[in-house]
Amino acid sequence: MIVEDWDQLTFRVNREAYRSAEIFTRERGWVWTHTWLYLGHETEIPNPNDFKVRTLGGRPLIFCRDTAGEVHAFLNSCPHRGTVLCRESEGSTRLFQCFYHAWTFRNNGDLAAIPDADAYESTDEFKASMGLRGVPRLEIHEGYVFVAFDPDVPPLLEHLGDAADYMTMIEQQHVGGMTTLPGTQQYSVRGNWKLAVENAMDGYHFAPTHNTFVGYLRESGFAVTDDNQYAYNLGNGHGLLVLTGHGGRISMIWEPRFGEDERVRTEQHRAEMAERLGEKRAHYVADESHILFVFPNLLLFDIEGLSIRQLEPVAPDQTDVRAWQLVPRNEDPAARALRMKTVVSFVGPGGLATPDDIEAYEAVQRGIQATADTAVPELDYSDMSRGMADEVKGVQGRSTDEGAMRGFWRHWIEAVGLDDGLAVHGDRPASFLEGRDVR
Amino acid sequence: MTAITNTHTVQCQGRTITRPEVEDFLYGEADILDHWDYDGWLALFEPGARYEIPTTDYRPGWSPHETGSFVDDDWDLILARVKRLKSRKAHAENPHSRTHRLVSNVRLSEHTEDSFRVSASFVVHRARDGHFDAYVGWYEHVLVPTEDGLRFRLRRSILGHESLAAGARLSFIL
Ligand code: FES
Ligand SMILES: [Fe+2]
Numbered sequence: 001m002i003v004e005d006w007d008q009l010t011f012r013v014n015r016e017a018y019r020s021a022e023i024f025t026r027e028r029g030w031v032w033t034h035t036w037l038y039l040g041h042e043t044e045i046p047n048p049n050d051f052k053v054r055t056l057g058g059r060p061l062i063f064c065r066d067t068a069g070e071v072h073a074f075l076n077s078c079p080h081r082g083t084v085l086c087r088e089s090e091g092s093t094r095l096f097q098c099f100y101h102a103w104t105f106r107n108n109g110d111l112a113a114i115p116d117a118d119a120y121e122s123t124d125e126f127k128a129s130m131g132l133r134g135v136p137r138l139e140i141h142e143g144y145v146f147v148a149f150d151p152d153v154p155p156l157l158e159h160l161g162d163a164a165d166y167m168t169m170i171e172q173q174h175v176g177g178m179t180t181l182p183g184t185q186q187y188s189v190r191g192n193w194k195l196a197v198e199n200a201m202d203g204y205h206f207a208p209t210h211n212t213f214v215g216y217l218r219e220s221g222f223a224v225t226d227d228n229q230y231a232y233n234l235g236n237g238h239g240l241l242v243l244t245g246h247g248g249r250i251s252m253i254w255e256p257r258f259g260e261d262e263r264v265r266t267e268q269h270r271a272e273m274a275e276r277l278g279e280k281r282a283h284y285v286a287d288e289s290h291i292l293f294v295f296p297n298l299l300l301f302d303i304e305g306l307s308i309r310q311l312e313p314v315a316p317d318q319t320d321v322r323a324w325q326l327v328p329r330n331e332d333p334a335a336r337a338l339r340m341k342t343v344v345s346f347v348g349p350g351g352l353a354t355p356d357d358i359e360a361y362e363a364v365q366r367g368i369q370a371t372a373d374t375a376v377p378e379l380d381y382s383d384m385s386r387g388m389a390d391e392v393k394g395v396q397g398r399s400t401d402e403g404a405m406r407g408f409w410r411h412w413i414e415a416v417g418l419d420d421g422l423a424v425h426g427d428r429p430a431s432f433l434e435g436r437d438v439r
Numbered sequence: 440m441t442a443i444t445n446t447h448t449v450q451c452q453g454r455t456i457t458r459p460e461v462e463d464f465l466y467g468e469a470d471i472l473d474h475w476d477y478d479g480w481l482a483l484f485e486p487g488a489r490y491e492i493p494t495t496d497y498r499p500g501w502s503p504h505e506t507g508s509f510v511d512d513d514w515d516l517i518l519a520r521v522k523r524l525k526s527r528k529a530h531a532e533n534p535h536s537r538t539h540r541l542v543s544n545v546r547l548s549e550h551t552e553d554s555f556r557v558s559a560s561f562v563v564h565r566a567r568d569g570h571f572d573a574y575v576g577w578y579e580h581v582l583v584p585t586e587d588g589l590r591f592r593l594r595r596s597i598l599g600h601e602s603l604a605a606g607a608r609l610s611f612i613l
């Protein structure tokens with residue numbers, strides 16, 4: 001499936017990985033069943049009794065906060081005969097009642113009532129066994145709620161590894177912390193979910209694919225460069241792009257299109273951060289943009305503003321995407337308005353850039369049909385070798401390299417449990433998995 | 440927003456605006472967009488106007504300045520969007536989608552000294568890459584009468600979908 005060759009300095013991925021129904025089923029059964037998955041942000045359900053429904057790895061879930069304030073994720077399926085219990089997409093309730101036979105459950109999962117309960121051998125055990133089924137594991141890091149359908153996954157922080165601190169840095173951006181906003185971008189793409197991951201970890205495409213957006217930035221007075229932009233392979237399939245060369249950041253890096261008021265606010269905020277976090281940490285938090293991928297389904301775009309993007313594969317060639325805007329809890333209304341306009345102008349299916357990304361990976365999905373079932377099987381591979389020569393020399397991978405993608409694919413092949421999925425030729429350099437010291 | 444007061448005419452800037460006049464304006468815009476005449480489209484706006492598409496979970500009263508949205512264009516961004524769409528490097532629309540728009544259920548409502556609101560339903564069919572997608576929703580525009588006819592002050596498209604279907608990115612004007 002993957003051929004990594006350190007003599008030839010090539011890394012090739014078989015295109016069946018994007019096309020095959022069998023691999024898709026394997027991903028569902030292995031990756032999405034035995035890995036931590038991003039469910040949602042705690043601030044999406046801020047108050048007791050708030051709930052949202054969400055599908056993860058094809059499983060309908062209720063993501064809710066109970067009356068006592070505790071966060072839960074329940075299978076959205078009635079313990080009686082399996083009916084989808086909550087058919088609203090969001091709201092506030094203490095009780096979930098199944099419409100089929102009217103069993104009722106509290107929002108902490110306890111069974112509240114069964115009509116005509118005397119027909120059952122009514123023991124406490126029976127009642128206890130008929131509570132809502134929670135996901136086996138749920139842990140929260142900096143407000144990001146993760147769940148696992150396998151009770152034996154390692155602790156969340158172990159899984160997140162070096163990615164965890166980048167999430168912390170986002171939370172540290174503003175003294176009052178961050179919150180998600182209503183107004184979720186929900187859209188579906190005709191492409192394999194892994195193409196969306198590759199696209200996010202791919203600085204190489206930025207200039208050609210986003211030519212019109214780069215033009216807009218230049219016209220608004222901002223210089224765009226490729227210098228000092230790096231890709232990091234954070235291990236466990238997680239990846240990071242560090243970008244310093246394009247786009248301003250609301251309340252972090254000013255650029256002319258943001259206007260004079262925002263210049264003043266940015267300077268004040270930068271001083272406050274240096275005070276609160278120390279100059280070194282403030283530098284990492286404020287002066288560079290990050291695109292963080294947390295294996296397998298979470299992307300954090302910490303660029304102009306902050307977008308959380310969640311991937312939900314629905315078929316080998318189709319992916320549902322949900323995206324939320326994460327904003328400082330207490331933000332000046334003018335800064336907030338500027339932020340929303342700026343973020344949306346870049347990110348999302350109606351922006352000036354994301355549609356070209358979607359076009360790119362939808363075009364890959366169509367194009368790779370050309371080499372399917374070919375008489376020359378060697379043709380049916382995609383190349384991700386860019387930057388391997390530097391890896392051998394121990395030079396840090398640039399954002400325009402494909403090193404973060406290689407890290408993703410190495411972890412993926414392990415996670416889908418394909419024996420002999422990865423063929424390695426030659427000697428792998430030891431140093432290329434190193435993260436960075438930003439603490 | 441107040442209830443719709445009169446579906447036939449509205450008084451604005453000392454003029455009586457009739458529904459056929461507004462319908463002609465909207466039909467003309469649909470035609471312009473379906474023929475990919477983006478300069479013609481820009482000419483339908485007053486300078487400083489806005490173009491918005493809220494997300495599919497939108498609830499009435501939400502402000503694009505305080506929530507996520509699909510499109511939140513001020514005048515500069517409208518100009519940038521048009522410039523982009525006219526470029527051969529707008530990859531998501533090169534080659535162009537073929538669209539066909541139906542506009543209906545046109546109603547005039549609440550008016551101020553110099554502007555009034557229009558709501559209308561739309562169905563936009565779009566053919567691209569061997570797929571045929573439909574977008575359904577309604578418009579909530581703010582129009583201003585000028586010497587040269589009606590102009591958009593706010594052009595707002597609200598989707599009736601639960602989420603944007605596969606392939607249905609909003610790379611063209613909805
Ligand atoms: S299936 Fe839910 S009460 Fe029977
Ligand atoms: Fe991109």
